[in-house]
Amino acid sequence: MAVAIETRGLTKDYRSPLKEPGLWGGVKSLFDRKYKDTRAVDGVSFTIQEGELVGFLGANGAGKTTTLKMLSGLLTPTAGEALALGHVPWEREASFQRSISLVMGQRSQLWWEIPAYETFKLNQAIYGLSEADFRTHLDELVDLLELGEHLSVPVKKLSLGQRMRCELAASLLHRPKLLLLDEPTIGLDVVMQKAVREFIKAYNARSGSTIMLTSHNMTDVVELCKRVIVIEKGRLLYDGPLDRLVERYADHKIMRARFTTPVDPADLKAFGNVVKYEDSTVTLEVPRAKMAAAAAALLASYPVADLNVEEVDIDDIVRRLFTNS
Amino acid sequence: MSPYWVAYKIALQETLQRRSTLIMDRLGGFAVVVSLYSFWTALIGDKATFLGYTRAEMLTYVLALNVLRSFVFTGRGWQLVGEISSGKISSYLIRPVSYHGYALSLDLAQKTVHVAAAIFEVALLAALAGGEIFLPRDPAVWLMFAAAVVMSSLLFFFLEFMVSCLAFWTSESGGPLFCFELFLQFAAGAFFPLDVLPLALRRTLELTPFPYMVYFPVRVFLEKVPPAEAMRLLGMEALWLAAAFTAAMMVWKRGVRSYAAEGG
Numbered sequence: 035m036a037v038a039i040e041t042r043g044l045t046k047d048y049r050s051p052l053k054e055p056g057l058w059g060g061v062k063s064l065f066d067r068k069y070k071d072t073r074a075v076d077g078v079s080f081t082i083q084e085g086e087l088v089g090f091l092g093a094n095g096a097g098k099t100t101t102l103k104m105l106s107g108l109l110t111p112t113a114g115e116a117l118a119l120g121h122v123p124w125e126r127e128a129s130f131q132r133s134i135s136l137v138m139g140q141r142s143q144l145w146w147e148i149p150a151y152e153t154f155k156l157n158q159a160i161y162g163l164s165e166a167d168f169r170t171h172l173d174e175l176v177d178l179l180e181l182g183e184h185l186s187v188p189v190k191k192l193s194l195g196q197r198m199r200c201e202l203a204a205s206l207l208h209r210p211k212l213l214l215l216d217e218p219t220i221g222l223d224v225v226m227q228k229a230v231r232e233f234i235k236a237y238n239a240r241s242g243s244t245i246m247l248t249s250h251n252m253t254d255v256v257e258l259c260k261r262v263i264v265i266e267k268g269r270l271l272y273d274g275p276l277d278r279l280v281e282r283y284a285d286h287k288i289m290r291a292r293f294t295t296p297v298d299p300a301d302l303k304a305f306g307n308v309v310k311y312e313d314s315t316v317t318l319e320v321p322r323a324k325m326a327a328a329a330a331a332l333l334a335s336y337p338v339a340d341l342n343v344e345e346v347d348i349d350d351i352v353r354r355l356f357t358n359s
Numbered sequence: 360m361s362p363y364w365v366a367y368k369i370a371l372q373e374t375l376q377r378r379s380t381l382i383m384d385r386l387g388g389f390a391v392v393v394s395l396y397s398f399w400t401a402l403i404g405d406k407a408t409f410l411g412y413t414r415a416e417m418l419t420y421v422l423a424l425n426v427l428r429s430f431v432f433t434g435r436g437w438q439l440v441g442e443i444s445s446g447k448i449s450s451y452l453i454r455p456v457s458y459h460g461y462a463l464s465l466d467l468a469q470k471t472v473h474v475a476a477a478i479f480e481v482a483l484l485a486a487l488a489g490g491e492i493f494l495p496r497d498p499a500v501w502l503m504f505a506a507a508v509v510m511s512s513l514l515f516f517f518l519e520f521m522v523s524c525l526a527f528w529t530s531e532s533g534g535p536l537f538c539f540e541l542f543l544q545f546a547a548g549a550f551f552p553l554d555v556l557p558l559a560l561r562r563t564l565e566l567t568p569f570p571y572m573v574y575f576p577v578r579v580f581l582e583k584v585p586p587a588e589a590m591r592l593l594g595m596e597a598l599w600l601a602a603a604f605t606a607a608m609m610v611w612k613r614g615v616r617s618y619a620a621e622g623g
Contacts, residue, residue, distance in 0.1 A: 049620075106453050110619045124619060128455040136453055143450040145369060147376045152369045159362035160456045188376075 038212055038244035039082040039105060043114035046075040046100050046268075074100040076268035077114065082246065084211075087238045089259030089276065090248045097268040098248040099138075102214045105246070106136040119212055132161055135210035137218060142197070143204055144189045150200040151185045154207055161208035168207070174240075175203040178233050195226035202230070206237065213237075215247040219254055231257055252345050256280075284346040286319045291332055292340040305332050362456055363464040370468035385476050392425045392484065395551075410554045416581050419493040420552055422481045423577045428549065429473035431512045431572050435462040436523035436536055443526035443618070452615065459520065459611065466516060495582055503589050507576040510596045515572055517600070517607040518543070524607070527614030548574030568599035 052068040075097040082088055092098050103109040105116060107123035107130065116123060121130035144153045158168045176182060179199040184192055192200065202218070218234065219227040231254055238245050238258075249255055255262060255276065262279055264272040272279055289306065292315045299311035305328045306320035320328045325343060332338060374381065399417045403409045412420065439462065442448040451458045485492050495501060522539045525532035544550060546569035553561050553574045564570055575592055578584050584592065 103449075108449050108452055108619065110616075126452070131453060131455040134453070136449075138449075141446065141450060143447075145373060147373045148369065152372065156362060156365050156369060157454075159360050159365040160454050 036084045037081055037117075038084045038086070039080075039116070039118050039246070041081075041101075041105075041114065041116040042079045044075055044078045044101065044104060044111050044116055045073070045113040046097070046104060046109060047071045047073050047112040073268050075104070075111070075265075078265060078268070078270045079114075080263055080270065080273055082244060084244050085238075085242045086261065087234075087245045087247070087259055089255040089262040090246055090265075091255065091262055092248075092265040096265050098265065099216055100268075101265070102136060102216050102246065102248065105212075106134060106214055107131070108136070132208060133210055134212045134214070135205040135208070136214045136216070137202060137205045138216045142189075142201060144197065144200060146188075146190050148188055149186050150181075150189055150192075150197075150204065153189075153200075153204050154185075157204055157207050163208060171207050171209060172203075175206060178236055179203055180229070195222050195229075198222060198226070198230065199233075202233065209241060209243070211243055213243050213245045215245065217249055218247065219249060219251050227251065227254070234258055252347065256345070279351065280345075283351045286321050286346065287325050288344045288346060289318045289320050289325070289329060289332075290340075290342050290344070291316050291318075291336070291338050294337040294339045297336055363460050366461055366464040367468050370465040371471060374469055374472045381472065381476070384473070385480065388425060388428060388477070389480055391428075392421055392480070395421045395424070396484070396488075410552070411583075412552065412554075412581075413493075415491050415493045418485075418488055418491055419581060420577055422484060422492060423580060424549060424573065425481055425484075426474060426477045427508065427511070427573050427576065429477040430470050430508060431515050431547075432540075432544065432549070433466055433469045433473060433512075434516050434519040435466050436519040436540075437533075438462070438465075439520065439523040440526040440532050440536060443523075443532075443614075444530055448618070452618075459608075462520070463516065470512070493581055495580060497582075499586065500579065500582060503586075503593065504576055504580045506593055507571070507579055507596060510593075510600050511572040511576055514568060514596070514600045514603050515543075517603040518568070521603070521607040521610045524610045524614040527618050543569055543572070546570065547572040548577070552577075568596075568603065571596040571599060 049069050049071050052070050054062060074095075078097075078101060090098050090101070100109065104111050105118050105123055107126045110124040119130060119133055121127055123130065123134075144150050145156075154168075154172060157163075163171070176185070179202060181196075181199060181203060184196045184200060189197060189200065198218070198221075206213070215234070219230050222230065234245065234247070235258055237243065247254070247258065259276055261274065262272070262276045263270065264279070286306070288309075294314075296314050297316075299308055299316060302308050302311070302316050302318065306318040306324070308316060308318055310317040318328075329341065329343065333341065396418065399409075399421060400414070403412075403414050403417060407413065409417065439448075442451075448458070451461065495504075519536070519540070522536050523532065525535055546564050546567060548570060549572075553564060553570055556564070571592070575584070575596070579589050
């Protein structure tokens with residue numbers, strides 16, 4: 035299998051002007067500007083094979099988006115090297131740009147006042163797709179993303195979910211070999227998140243494209259990615275299979291129970307680690323292996339009105355990963 | 360099909376889609392023309408000429424201004440500023456397409472709609488004014504006027520593009536762009552013919568590219584520039600255009616480099 039992405043010591047510093055507070059500070063900074071360098075990505079090295087679907091995790095400001103921007107050629111690194119599909123991304127060769135796509139959940143390339151179909155036609159011309167290829171690719175995307183009637187409605191009249199799907203379609207019309215997705219499910223409702231996830235999975239399977247995806251949504255990562263790369267404060271912390279990450283760092287699940295009458299939280303220690311007790315509702319950390327038994331025992335011994343079990347928040351796992359290292 | 364042609368067609372659709380914006384824009388421009396016209400009519404009064412302009416010539420100047428405003432002073436500066444500060448520019452930078460080619464296509468679409476509207480308005484006003492306007496008979500004059508106007512429009516496009524690129528370095532580029540446009544319209548003769556100004560000031564302005572944008576083409580149209588002089592000035596305008604293009608491209612390249620260094 036060929037290598038799709040390879041980075042070595044990828045580093046990025048941002049330079050931002052320092053401004054003293056107040057009007058006088060503003061005037062001073064006009065003449066004597068001081069800068070502060072912030073390291074957003076710090077010596078990150080990894081290799082991704084063609085066709086892999088890799089989750090890229092980290093808290094806000096960890097350097098995920100910066101890395102994706104370097105890999106798509108939007109940013110030049112301060113130090114280090116990267117090759118994506120055999121090209122140095124920030125040289126922005128047309129042949130490289132024709133084979134990648136970067137989708138940012140909060141940015142739009144669609145024309146606002148007119149139907150998304152027009153943006154698709156524009157991308158057809160930009161990427162030099164023949165009419166036949168355009169039709170085939172579009173039909174496939176319309177089918178996978180269930181776009182149908184949305185294509186002929188002005189973009190401003192679409193819901194966020196419909197717009198995000200159109201956005202994905204616009205970014206995939208040219209069948210990029212490398213797809214960089216930054217928070218593709220952000221702001222979507224649960225049903226829409228699922229639809230987008232299923233689409234990404236199907237697209238990866240069907241096209242064999244390499245996909246790198248960042249998300250705050252653990253479900254996205256769990257359902258899509260076998261492998262994850264975790265960064266924190268710009269440094270690579272973990273690179274390996276997801277199941278090992280979850281086992282190693284999230285050895286427990288979160289159980290929440292609401293009782294019909296108040297109970298003594300001290301008694302609840304038997305079921306797991308009590309994180310919080312408030313308004314007759316308890317939040318417990320329970321080891322994975324003991325979860326079923328603990329839930330059954332709790333239901334049997336207390337007047338439970340409502341009970342649910344959740345995975346640990348991804349940010350929690352990442353934080354744990356960070357403190358453990 | 361060329362992406363620029365497709366972009367042109369889409370932008371045309373979008374401009375027509377925003378009907379109320381278009382109508383407001385046109386009404387605003389129309390108000391300017393009517394006030395300028397009333398102002399100059401009052402100044403001329405009973406005199407045969409004023410500052411070397413007959414009543415018909417002055418009316419023609421004012422009406423030509425309406426068309427030139429729509430053709431020359433459109434540009435994509437504000438959009439560029441917005442796209443840089445919002446980061447939307449990224450979506451162009453990662454696609455295999457030239458941003459200025461794309462911006463020019465969109466600008467051309469705007470111009471198409473606005474010039475069509477301006478010509479309609481001018482015809483209406485000319486009819487209301489009793490057909491008292493100056494039209495050159497010599498086709499060569501029309502040709503020189505057209506050449507001057509096409510270059511003016513590109514000159515404005517690239518100068519404005521260059522100033523808008525400030526947004527790559529500062530989030531406060533709107534102010535400079537606004538001042539620049541205001542000064543440029545004054546120096547171009549878009550408020551009044553530059554003959555109104557003291558000679559020294561006019562001579563100084565003539566050393567800049569600005570008078571080529573409105574004052575010069577309209578004077579060619581009014582046959583106030585002898586043909587040989589007009590040809591020389593067209594040559595000068597072409598030089599200014601080449602300079603503006605080169606400068607705009609240089610600033611753009613540096614801007615994109617700094618955008619790539621500082622983050623989008």
